[in-house]
Amino acid sequence: MTVSELQKKIGLKALNQIHDKEVEGAYVSDMLSDVMAGAKPGNVWVTIQVHKNIVAVANLVDVSAVIISGGRVPQDDTLELASKAKITVFSTDLNTYKLVGKLHQAGVEMA
16 A cells, blocks of 8 residues: 555644555554664554654654644654655544554554
8 A cells, every 4th residue: 555545544634745665564653762772664654753753763764754743743844854855744632542443444463
């Protein structure tokens, strides 16, 4: 499934341009070091973090997209960095627990 297909299935709000990469699982964590150690390329990364460092970590791991739960939205400079790195950033009002349930229902396996 692609990032745009996942967006439609779950109803995610795109905060920047969608870079339609393949989704190959999901990783859920708010600890950047944990994401660097455990997430796999192609995973969507679910987090509540909104600072600039999410872009660096997402780029390092080569995630397919970042999904920020709980209705949080990063600042414009973070979104600009993500766009330059071709990392799609989504937001959802769902809390992390409910979002992960929807990812599972959509057929996305947790890493």
